[in-house]
Amino acid sequence: MSVSFSPPVSFAALVFLFALSSVTFAAEASSGTNARSPPTQEQWMALADELDGRLHTALPVSSPCFEIVNGVHVGRNETECAIVQQGYTSPLFRSPRFSPRMFPHWETCQKTAAKCLLDSSQPNNSVAWEGVDCEQGSVSPYYIDVQSAIDVQIAFRFARETGAVLSVKASGHDYKGRSGAPGSLSLWTRNLNEMSYSANFVPEGGNESFSAITLGAGVPFEDVYAFADANNVTIIGGYHQTIAASGGWVMGGGHSVLSPVYGLGVDRVLQFRIVTPDGQLRVANKIQNPDLFWALRGGGGGTFGVVLESTMLVEPQMKLQIASVNFTQTPENAQQFLKLIVDQTLKWSNEGWGGHMRASGFINVNPLLTLEQAKESVQPAVDFALSQNGTAVVEELPSWQAFFSKYVVFVESAIGAPVILGTRLIPVDLFSTEAGKAKFLGVLDNVIAQFNITPGVVYATPFLFNHTEGSTSVTSAWRNSLWHMSYHGQWAYNSSVEEIRAQYELNSNMTQMLRDISPDSGAYLNEADVHEPNHEESFWGDNYPALLDIKRRYDPDGLLDCWQCVGWKGLEDERYKCYL
Numbered sequence: 240m241s242v243s244f245s246p247p248v249s250f251a252a253l254v255f256l257f258a259l260s261s262v263t264f265a266a267e268a269s270s271g272t273n274a275r276s277p278p279t280q281e282q283w284m285a286l287a288d289e290l291d292g293r294l295h296t297a298l299p300v301s302s303p304c305f306e307i308v309n310g311v312h313v314g315r316n317e318t319e320c321a322i323v324q325q326g327y328t329s330p331l332f333r334s335p336r337f338s339p340r341m342f343p344h345w346e347t348c349q350k351t352a353a354k355c356l357l358d359s360s361q362p363n364n365s366v367a368w369e370g371v372d373c374e375q376g377s378v379s380p381y382y383i384d385v386q387s388a389i390d391v392q393i394a395f396r397f398a399r400e401t402g403a404v405l406s407v408k409a410s411g412h413d414y415k416g417r418s419g420a421p422g423s424l425s426l427w428t429r430n431l432n433e434m435s436y437s438a439n440f441v442p443e444g445g446n447e448s449f450s451a452i453t454l455g456a457g458v459p460f461e462d463v464y465a466f467a468d469a470n471n472v473t474i475i476g477g478y479h480q481t482i483a484a485s486g487g488w489v490m491g492g493g494h495s496v497l498s499p500v501y502g503l504g505v506d507r508v509l510q511f512r513i514v515t516p517d518g519q520l521r522v523a524n525k526i527q528n529p530d531l532f533w534a535l536r537g538g539g540g541g542t543f544g545v546v547l548e549s550t551m552l553v554e555p556q557m558k559l560q561i562a563s564v565n566f567t568q569t570p571e572n573a574q575q576f577l578k579l580i581v582d583q584t585l586k587w588s589n590e591g592w593g594g595h596m597r598a599s600g601f602i603n604v605n606p607l608l609t610l611e612q613a614k615e616s617v618q619p620a621v622d623f624a625l626s627q628n629g630t631a632v633v634e635e636l637p638s639w640q641a642f643f644s645k646y647v648v649f650v651e652s653a654i655g656a657p658v659i660l661g662t663r664l665i666p667v668d669l670f671s672t673e674a675g676k677a678k679f680l681g682v683l684d685n686v687i688a689q690f691n692i693t694p695g696v697v698y699a700t701p702f703l704f705n706h707t708e709g710s711t712s713v714t715s716a717w718r719n720s721l722w723h724m725s726y727h728g729q730w731a732y733n734s735s736v737e738e739i740r741a742q743y744e745l746n747s748n749m750t751q752m753l754r755d756i757s758p759d760s761g762a763y764l765n766e767a768d769v770h771e772p773n774h775e776e777s778f779w780g781d782n783y784p785a786l787l788d789i790k791r792r793y794d795p796d797g798l799l800d801c802w803q804c805v806g807w808k809g810l811e812d813e814r815y816k817c818y819l
């Protein structure tokens with residue numbers, strides 16, 4: 240299905256081109272006593288031979304639109320440029336290709352403004368490329384299209400021998416730039432696409448069986464959902480077509496609108512198959528490598544190894560009640576509606592609702608109630624929307640697949656333009672007392688008054704789910720919260736470094752107001768403020784010291800690292816030279 244888009248140039252020719260051009264490699268640029276020279280052209284060629292066609296070079300996805308790429312005059316390719324323009328803001332275009340990320344600022348070097356971008360709001364706007372050079376930015380110049388454990392083992396050995404910097408990418412959905420690093424050799428797991436279903440899956444070495452689906456590390460949720468539906472089961476997953484179910488989503492937490500009843504991704508995963516940085520292919524489950532299994536259940540992607548597949552518990556096919564409420568937002572009704580949903584949240588949470596809410600409506604889902612009960616439950620919100628001349632539908636659908644295709648695909652978050660998030664897990668006590676609600680609404684109103692920004696609410700914490708204490712490594716704040724709330728920041732493709740910096744700062748400031756009223760809570764590491772203060776505590780709470788031990792045990796040489804990940808080397812490391 241995915242169209243191959245490699246430039247029509249041989250591997251050797253591209254290695255040569257990089258050698259001539261302004262592309263620099265992390266090892267080359269690094270300073271200090273341990274600085275190593277970058278892999279030589281001969282080393283890259285030897286790696287290419289060993290990988291037998293699975294090592295590729297990469298240019299920024301928009302490069303065919305530019306005359307000059309990495310300082311070399313190559314000329315535009317109108318045919319290829321038209322394809323990029325057409326797909327620029329589509330996840331279905333971006334996710335099966337190596338170079339693009341969902342958020343194009345992570346393809347750039349934000350600090351130096353080295354980039355190769357089109358105008359997201361109008362990709363055919365020639366101002367973006369006329370007289371402008373395309374620069375490699377943070378796009379890894381080399382990547383391995385991972386097919387099996389051997390490819391990953393070769394890469395870890397290469398990194399150990401040559402000092403090459405590694406990065407790991409599945410779908411490129413990351414909000415924090417963790418699926419790439421400038422000058423790195425990337426391990427791209429997007430084409431690990433196997434799926435299988437077993438009604439009696441037994442984790443290796445175990446004696447209990449489960450109804451479960453096993454997924455290669457690259458399989459996007461839209462394929463997972465179709466597969467589960469074809470097998471007449473329900474898998475609990477994210478709110479977007481192209482997130483990789485077995486990648487960063489599950490390792491970082493993995494929320495679903497069904498999580499309030501069925502738990503987070505980390506609660507449902509039964510087993511991983513992973514190559515750890517010491518080169519071992521391992522099974523991690525409750526019985527084998529249980530320490531690693533625990534760390535992979537919340538410690539985050541890109542940290543403990545390269546996951547090849549995961550196996551997840553599934554539920555029977557189920558009916559869902561859907562409540563969709565929508566009206567045209569005004570400053571007054573936004574505030575009134577936020578008050579209404581804050582007032583209702585504790586009751587709704589006890590009834591099993593989850594969903595996505597905003598100041599002008601919601602799409603909520605319930606697997607526990609009957610249609611009649613659901614209608615009664617959301618009546619206050621329905622009445623409110625109708626009073627604003629809005630719309631409201633409460634209906635029963637036969638399956639998750641029916642819900643996803645009817646509701647989610649049309650409202651899922653836009654991609655292809657820069658977006659950042661600042662989020663907080665909002666604890667129960669801010670919904671359960673009048674004083675708590677007043678304090679919380681005070682902050683929401685204050686942000687509206689000061690910045691005219693209303694929040695997005697992911698209503699997906701595992702509130703009713705009966706989890707086993709100590710089984711996962713996510714912050715315990717997840718278990719004690721009702722909302723995962725976010726503020727968005729954004730800018731244009733051509734915004735200046737200073738404008739971008741201001742957006743990060745504004746976003747951090749708004750998020751800080753939420754931290755101030757929930758000092759003991761935390762944040763979801765996959766969707767947090769890029770500059771989360773005290774991130775170890777925020778993402779992992781008391782689990783951090785044990786996570787760090789496990790990181791050191793399985794990755795003693797620190798071959799893997801990512802921004803604010805467990806064992807993070809810190810912003811002084813060369814790998815982070817493009818972060819603002």
Ligand SMILES: Cc1cc2nc3c(=O)[nH]c(=O)nc-3n(C[C@H](O)[C@H](O)[C@H](O)COP(=O)(O)OP(=O)(O)OC[C@H]3O[C@@H](n4cnc5c(N)ncnc54)[C@H](O)[C@@H]3O)c2cc1C
Nearest residue numbers: 409410411412413418477478483486487488494540541546
């Ligand atoms: C539009 C949109 C909607 C979203 N909706 C949801 C949602 O409903 N629920 C939710 O919980 N989150 C959601 N997210 C956040 C999502 O979970 C994170 O972006 C997550 O990091 C994506 O993981 P990925 O592997 O698909 O992405 P990538 O960007 O490819 O990778 C993310 C991280 O995981 C690592 N990684 C990827 N693959 C592997 C692997 N095979 N082995 C080891 N490490 C790996 C990467 O190195 C990186 O650190 C959404 C994000 C976007 C952009």
Ligand SMILES: *[C@@H]1O[C@H](CO)[C@@H](O)[C@H](O)[C@H]1NC(C)=O
Nearest residue numbers: 245246247315316317318319
């Ligand atoms: C442009 O790209 C297309 C598709 O990859 C290729 O067939 C064609 O030869 C290229 N044209 C030029 C002028 O390089």
Ligand SMILES: *[C@@H]1O[C@H](CO)[C@@H](O)[C@H](O)[C@H]1NC(C)=O
Nearest residue numbers: 324360361362363364365366
């Ligand atoms: C770009 O595309 C839009 C919408 O398809 C069109 O209206 C506009 O004329 C195009 N602009 C250019 C410069 O081609």
Ligand SMILES: *[C@@H]1O[C@H](CO)[C@@H](O)[C@H](O)[C@H]1NC(C)=O
Nearest residue numbers: 444445446447448525526527
């Ligand atoms: C299953 O294994 C656990 C320990 O792994 C053991 O305690 C239990 O007795 C076993 N159950 C059966 C039915 O074998």
Ligand SMILES: *[C@@H]1O[C@H](CO)[C@@H](O)[C@H](O)[C@H]1NC(C)=O
Nearest residue numbers: 470471472554555556557558
């Ligand atoms: C699908 O699963 C449901 C719920 O377990 C069951 O009632 C139904 O009979 C199954 N349908 C088929 C076609 O197997």
Ligand SMILES: *[C@@H]1O[C@H](CO)[C@@H](O)[C@H](O)[C@H]1NC(C)=O
Nearest residue numbers: 563564565566567600602650
């Ligand atoms: C809400 O309604 C407006 C028009 O009234 C529409 O443009 C928008 O897409 C709707 N949003 C949702 C989430 O249904």
Ligand SMILES: *[C@@H]1O[C@H](CO)[C@@H](O)[C@H](O)[C@H]1NC(C)=O
Nearest residue numbers: 567569572625626627628629
């Ligand atoms: C809703 O529509 C009616 C009839 O057009 C109008 O009188 C009323 O002012 C509208 N209400 C709001 C809140 O827009």
Ligand SMILES: *[C@@H]1O[C@H](CO)[C@@H](O)[C@H](O)[C@H]1NC(C)=O
Nearest residue numbers: 499500501702703704705706
């Ligand atoms: C949690 O456990 C209680 C007690 O066994 C049970 O009544 C409840 O249904 C369980 N909740 C969920 C969401 O499974």
Ligand SMILES: *[C@@H]1O[C@H](CO)[C@@H](O)[C@H](O)[C@H]1NC(C)=O
Nearest residue numbers: 358364366731732733734735
């Ligand atoms: C960015 O592009 C827009 C539209 O092309 C233009 O109006 C604006 O001036 C540009 N901004 C900067 C900082 O160049």
Ligand SMILES: *[C@@H]1O[C@H](CO)[C@@H](O)[C@H](O)[C@H]1NC(C)=O
Nearest residue numbers: 741742743744745746747748
């Ligand atoms: C963020 O808050 C700091 C400290 O209050 C303030 O100095 C700064 O101007 C704020 N930045 C933005 C962009 O609002």
